[in-house]
Amino acid sequence: MARLGVDCLPALVATLDNGWEPDTKGRQAVLAAIAMLPSDAAVSFLLDRIGDRFVLEAACAAARRFPVRMMRAAAARCPVASAAGREHLAAVLSEVPQEWFDPAFAQLGESDQSRIKGLVEDPDALPEVATESLPGLLVAPPWLADTPKPSPTVIRGLGAEDDPRLEWAEEEKQRFAECAAEFEPTAPGPRWDLMAEEVSRRYRPDYVCEMLAYGPSEFADPLLERWKGELKANSREEVRSFIHAILLRFGRAVTDRIVKYIADTRREGDCLGPIVSLAAARTAAHWFADLKVERAEGAAWLDRHGATGAILLVPDAVGGEKKRRTAAVTALIHIAERQGSQTVIDAAGHYGEQVAAAIRVVLEQGPVETRPAKKPGIGAWVNPRLLPQVAIKDRTAALPKTSVLHLVSVLSIAELDTADRGVEVLAETCDLESLRAFSWKLFEHWDSAGAPAKDRWALDQLCWFGDDETVRRLAPLIHEWPGLNRHHHAVAALQVLGRIGSESALLAMQNVALRAKFKAIKAEAGKQIEVIAARLGLTREQLADRLVPDFGLGEDGALVLEYGPRRFRVLFDEQLEPYVTDEDGKRRKSLPKPGAKDDPEASEAAYKRFGELKKELRAVTGDQIRRLEAAMVNARSWNREEFERFFVRHPLMRHLAKRMIWHAETADGRIGFRFAEDGTSSDANDDTIELPEGAVFSLAHPIHMEPKKCDAWGQILADYEILQPFEQLSRPILAFTEEELSTGRLTRFEGSYVEPGHLLGLTNRGWVRGKPQDNGTEFGMHYPLPDGGYVAIELDPGLQIGMGASDNETQRLDTVFLTDEIDDYYRRRGGHPTEIDLVASSEVLATLERLPTVD
Template sequence: MNDENPLPDESLLLLPAEWQEELLPRRGVRPGAVFEPDADATAFWRKRLSAQEPDLRAALAATPVPDAVEYLDGKPNPSGAGLIAEMVNAEPSNQAVTRVRLVFDAWIEEHGLPFAIGAAVAFMSFAGTRNTAHPSFTPLIEYGHRRFSDRPLFSMGEVLYRDHDLHLLRGLLADAPDAEFAAAASIVDGLRTTPARKYLAAILFPDRADWIHEAAVEVAKESWTGLLTARLAHSATSLDQFAAMRMRSIEPHEQHAGLIAPLLDGLGTDALPLLTAPTKNPLDQHQVYERLRAVAILPHDDAVAYLVEHLADPFVFEHAVAAASRFPVRTLRVIAAHAPEALPARIPLLAALAARVDPRALQALTGAEQTAVAELKAQRRPAPEAAEADLPELLVRPPWTVERPKSKPLVVRGLEPSGAVSVLWADGERERYLENAAEFDPGIVDWEQRLEWLSAHRRDRIVAEVLAYAPFDIAEQHLEGWNGALQQFGDDRSAGYLQAVLARFGASVADQVVTFLAAKSKLGALLGPIRSPGAAEAAANWFAKRPSAKEFGAAWLDRHGAAAAELLVPNALGPKKSLREPAEAALRYLADVLGRDAVLNAAKVYGEDAHAGILALLEAGRDNLPDRVPEPGDWFDTTRLPQVLLQDHRFGLPETAMRHAAVIMAIAVDTSKDPRLEELGETCDRESLREFSWAVFEQWLANGAPSADRWALAALAHFGDDETVARLTPLIKAWPGQNQHRRAVAGLQVLGGIGSEAALRAMQHISQRAKFKAIKAEAAQQIQVIAQGLGLTGEQLADRLLPDFGLGTDGSLVLDYGPRKFTVVFDEQLRPYVTDEDRKPRKALPKPGAKDDPELAGPAYQRFTALKKELRTVSVDQVRRLEAAMINARTWTRREFEEHLHGHPLMRYLTRRMVWLAQTAESRQTFRIAEDNTYTDAEDDAVELHDDAVIRLAHPVDMTAEEQGAWARLLADYEILQPFPQLARPVMAFTEEELETGRLRRFEGAVVPPGAILGLTKHGWVRGKPMDNGTEFGFHFPLPAGGYVMVELDPGLQIGMGADTEDQRFASVFLSKRLDVYHRSASGLPPRIDPVIASEVLAALDRITAKE
């Protein structure tokens, strides 16, 4: 071992120099600064005092304070001196001089250090203020414009914000002779009569553990303790003292050197539990960094172990390296202890850390520890590196590493896009546009009057409003006057107006709509049906130049395919660079998606020169690289990543090739459907690529997730599988709570890119169960898009995503213990329980016993435990979905019904408990599913269903009273419990007057507790949008066929208060064509309301307004 540079002493706690500067002097440990008293201090103080003495004595005569009078009379009273000093307010204007300094120097000269310390404590514990409204303020005396009182402890932050005074006083006490120190402690002990004084005494005398505990108890009584805790930490030396302050973790506002430095100084390694305890609120990056910096300097195995166990967490690895430099032997011992049990994904990180430890430290380890470290390093790269000759050129010399000559773009002048402007609707798309737009219909009856008002007051919105909602003959007259401009609406209303105008007038307004969207790319989805040169230009620009709108550009290119290519050729060969480059990028993308021939054929429309130009373009861009190849940032470290194996598992990628693999993944995120990705997947083992991409993602997160490298998250979709889904989903749900909504949205896109059933189920779960509304809505929207792409509704997709949970096709699951067996069955709420071999229900599945087969019983018991956990939320969701299907009159074809409901191993337990309705054009039949899986009627006779039958859950509205009674008797005879009320459901209907007027007066004037209103939101009702003052003035029910049932509230629900809001009066209840509580007189009535929906809406309102 090199004696000139020995390994460090690992028993010492060495604080960084800047943290040491935070520490106060401590007697016997750190001396104070050299004290040089101000020679003019006494004269200054006496001059100020004599100038104000007449006024001071007048005030004391009106309100006697004996201590203060004694001091004015010349007696050495520290408490009086402190009050008089605060009243005189001898604080100098120079803030660099301590608040107490000048008068303190005078006190020392006149009365000595012990008196001065006591007077300073009194001085800092008095407060003079003009604001006396606080209940803690009990005035002692009034002087001038201020009233003086004992300072409440919570306000000590004003005194302690600048700690010059504490440095001065602690320094003098640290250096004082023993007799003076004892005298000062005695004086201060006599002054400890208020919480503030107890607190100051504890800070000044850190050797008095009893004083510190008393002060800690006082601090614990305060609601905000941040600065109080930080200053008292300069005295505290035990975890019990911090516990007395109610401090069990270091919260975000406390993660700074002002607290951490004294904490480490006082507690040493005992500070680790406080440093690593979970916090109530999330830490930002700087706060995490400070916390880890503190852990990394603690000379204790547990501190190093904490870092080793969290190596993949943000910023931990670099601090583990710092700890390894400071404690090399300890670090290797901890690594050796953790290595045998390390998960495969953590081995590269552990090995990378071990490689950064001074190799001389190995000599201090035992033989077993040295072996463990050696084996760990060997596992880091279990396979030998593949030779260059055995790798494709892409992983040896990829195109972005090779200098290529730049070719001058070929320009073909005079080309004009072919084809007319058109609007091409997908099935049902135009109807959806009109339906969405109806929400913002102003409901105008007299359009002539409306036009007059708009002309006089709001000319900026005449044309858009008229085109969108006026009768067609009136709207058509204003068609030529619209240039695509809209009033500054919110995005939702702007989208509604554009959808209405485009759906009504089609190609006539397409260019104007494109003009608006080109400048408002947030609404880029509306570009979809428009096929025009302007639409092609906007889509190409979004795709190539606007990352936030890239998905809209790609969607438009995908939708219009070869026609899009034909529209883009003129710009791709044009002289204008700003138009040419986006068009080139879009054509290369289309060549990847459609094939080169499709793009070349599109170019032929413009002649041979154009064809040659596009051919040259595709040849020159055969590598299809982005303008800037996304090189990984400084955070990317291949030595900490798992090895990527080749397909045969015999060899692995060298680290240079691993870096190339990361670049390929990054490029594929930016360009979509990159063939290089396919080549990478064909060369390497996909499972190791999955682990590699996940490790890259973790490394990105661990280094603060720099936004320039967001590809590290998006790239998970390339080789992700169900394991990736399981790891990523909890992060997506947590990110919004960490102010990372955009990252959560990107995570949802990864799930969509993986596209497996597990990924879609995770998205569906987030859309229903996530804590944060915004991410729930985003997940629901993405699910809807995926469903539409499959030609399904969201509910149809949900049917198909329900797993079978390992149940047999008949819904059975047998738990085999060897000598005994149990069968899993489900109750009416899909709660699992077991029956024994005699079919007797058991209260719980018994734990395996001594006579059971251990190889069978243990896994069987665990299987049932896991099943109960898996079904905990699924069961509730499926019951809720089934009830919603009945309320919304959802239908299934016979094939869908038998495959996804009756035929599903889990859902069959619910479907057998319900009454169903099968309808054809000529027939109607209610039925249930019997125990032998046949269909029977209310008389328990077998029935046959037609192949073309449409099936739905029967609602009492659908049945006669006799039929309803017959079904109720049959289910009772079979002792069948239903998962929710079906046959016992109340039936209600609108009156003729209600349908004619739209007013539901029977509910108006009712007073309802807010909790009842909030409860309706679980059954399809929606709270209104909060106004500027945070009040929601209503709630509504969206009718499936269009329109709303609106309830206007008085005084309205206060956002954030929930059930704590006062009771609400139903000011008005009405039917409305559009969602606007403020225009009920002109809103129009919704179309025909389904009787089932009508009954459910009325029953809900009747239930919460009924008087007990």
């Protein structure tokens, strides 16, 4: 028989190496066959390849069949095994049945016995905790109970008292108003009459929505009865603004129609928040109980309106309609977990003691999150003896092996889109660091077992206890998996990072968005970036600060590339164009090609890295320069921690920031400064200064500098041969004339002809294209002034929506004017601002001055 094992092994190994892809069932079958061979060579082969896919499972099977062979082979490898290798060996030996372990161990020599003891005996192992001290979920979970679920108590004839209303949270009404104003027409004027006339002839949902949201009362109020709740607009964002505006305007009179739209479309679920009604409660309960994507928004409404929501839902929870009853029961149990059972029982008491007694029975059945319809299915690859111990909260003991399987079951059924009670029990019972280590090892075992699709929860569960170390380990796999035909796993891993939601996850996501080769992966990364930003409460500008990549640069802002005997430092010029210096400090525009004396692998990798760096920088540099220029124009500021983190210490941005002049501002005034390579700050006399505590930092606009100071800074930069990435000190300072401020007309620009491409480029500087009219023509552009009002341009013949620069006609600047209101056709009417911020004045005039004109 042993001879048979030796004879078969070479053929099986050849088949394994040449005949099968690494993630196929065929590979598993060949490895299973090798594990059956009664030979030392077969066992040795498995241990030598223990880190390969599916091999650990096969080695464990061989250990159960041939314990003596496995022990001898493991002992032989013990002295040279790495830490990970010893872990694998220990895992394999743990598969030897206990009744066979001691007899097999006795057949080993003294040296081998000592090594095996070192592998299987863990001096740091914790004793198992008594099951009496554990929650029932980890001892006798509900899915193991053989008792049938009690029949529901049905009490017919109950009805909730429905009194629709709006209950606003702090500052919520203001947020709704801001969203509503986003698409509000500034001055449609006679257009309301035209819209009303059109609606009187035929029902136009788009006109009706806009008039209900923003139209004068004499037009909007009569339409309220005719409106069926449909919301039609050019974009989802505009629909959202309509919801906010109509709710704010008409209140309880429109709540049911708004709720119906939200329920039917499953969109704008957060708009459900302030609405308190039976329809809103039923929608929230249905979303929480039955839907995956909308579950979190359903939970948010239930958490917010707990007691009131319970009163509305109790009649459904004991009603005769099964689907509605199930959703209501699920919602009431959730409210009880969050706000206490008595909250729900008191709500039931509004309907009498019989109803309260029925609801008590519902609550005693336990949380629905831990009562799946059937026992969770756990793959054969899950073996508690191969997983690390999970310590309890005080780290004095660990979970028993039987409880570990229950823990795995909880993770396998946990709901990802809301707070999961089962996971909360784990977090309350177990040590967090221990759970993190266990979670990652569980994922590794799933991956090693071929990542079976039915057990993808082993990847998803990383989100529950994941930290920055989880992000660091998972991020490289997201880049690797699409090339291994594991695109869906890469997308799922991005969603895991989104749920972890830390800044390190944000940076990892940005790295994927920049470097991924597959568009779908880039798109998912972008989506998850928005998820994390919302979770962290970051503004668009704050998010941009955090998404600037460091490209692997060192603390000194340089990258060292090794050719073997030669080393090169990569540095950057004022436009972040990379260049290299050799060991003698000689500057080279590019990295030299590897030579005969260079290390082939190291030099080739370094040369490739430099090429990738140049490509990546091109995608980033222009955006960062434009972002800094916009920050100067808009007077954006950073506190000290942000300034040092995102500029002084950032290995890339420091190259731009040190070429700029900054202001440090306190209640006592502002100080101008620049910072050098060594991190010190100096003033306009080039003297080192200490920046004041509690200051906020901003890029200095020359309009806020004294001319002498501006000249002094310019001389300092010239002395140090520092070029600025965009105009700062040399920026033109312009102002409106008295006549322009009095008349509101900028006649100096009127009558000029400008190519459409230059006009479209104005959107990068804060200009807004006009709203397209019925023929798709945008009749102008405008620039919103910071203190209210606009600078507007009336165009002839106007820009066509959906057409690029080359397809539009040359545009005549018919009228350029200041105005308090914008008409859709850019006709000048009404008043205009007369006091305009100096920076805004200078910037908008400089932009118009620079527009290239044609004859």
